Amino acid sequence: MDMKKSIGAYLFLLPAGIVLLLFFFIPFFQTIHLSFFDYSNDVYSPSFVGFENYIALIKSPLFLKTILNTFYFLILCVPFLVIFPLFLAILINQNIRFKNTYKILIYLPVVVSIVVVAIAFKWLYAPSGLLNFFIEKLGLAPIGWLSDPKVSMISVALVTIFKGVGYYMMIYLSALMSVPKELYEAADVDGIVGFKKHMAITIPHLMPMIALVSTISSISALKVFVEIYVMTRGGPLDSTKTIVYYIYEKAFENLDMGLASAGAVILLFIVMGFSMLNIFVFEKDKYRV
DSSP states (O other): OHHHHHHHHHHHHHHHHHHHIIIIIHHHHHHHHHTTEEOSSOSSSOEEOTTHHHHHHHHOHHHHHHHHHHHHHHHHHHHHHHHHHHHHHHHHTSSOTTHHHHHHHHHHHHHSOHHHHHHHHHHHHSTTSHHHHHHHHTTOOOOOTTTOTTTHHHHHHHHHHHHHHHHHHHHHHHHHTTSOHHHHHHHHHTTOOHHHHIIIIIHHHHHHHHHHHHHHHHHHHHTOOHHHHHHTTTOSTTTTOOHHHHHHIIIIISOOHHHHHHHHHHHHHHHHHHHHHHHHHHHGGGGOO
16 A cells, blocks of 8 residues: 555656656756857867866856846845835735735736836836936936946846835735734734834744745846846946846857856856855754754
8 A cells, every 4th residue: 555655656746757857957967068068169069178168257257247247136136025025015914995906006017027017117217218207307317227337237126126026025915824813912912013013923924935035036136137138138338247148148149058058057056055045044043953
């Protein structure tokens, strides 16, 4: 009987295992394999170069700049995407009027294609766009939202934040339903109200979900591509060029699959490092001996 149960369990796992094998493990090892070859001279007859692609990337000022740009984008997006949706979720979870309407309005950008959102913001950011129109009406100089290297990354980050707030808010709302109401009632009896009540009850109960949101948003920020591709193409002056966009350029514009694959492997280790860091920061108490 136990043997039959084991076979049944493996049969249920088999479809998921096949999907992982085809779309993760095989491409993963294929990417590692490609990273050891040089495709710059001949795409059809690459030459084995060992770790030279990795060394070239580490020595490349442009690649190092893309790493810094990616981290800057992460710093701009992740704290806001972790904290602000939590604030909205706590606010909407109260007994307020038109609660469902607020949920729909905040979640609406999530169901819209990121390409559509990026194009819409690109129009808003145009030199003669709506934002600069109101800025000029105030008597101020227009801002080069996508043409000024000092502002361009912030402009792109606003698109990602706008698109993601509703998604993470719904994650927090689902987690808030599991917090016992008796704890809030006990806090009211003890005279703990407002912000202190949420710091004592809500935040500790939502810590696993905060860790999840932080991890998901960090991975999404590290892999940002569509917003960059649609709005800036990595410009101006490479100020918005991220790791994924750099990999795309090397692979599909320069046809240097070896260098692109090496960049993808480096990105994988960066993503794994941030994921482990998030787990350690938010759930370190679980791993104490």
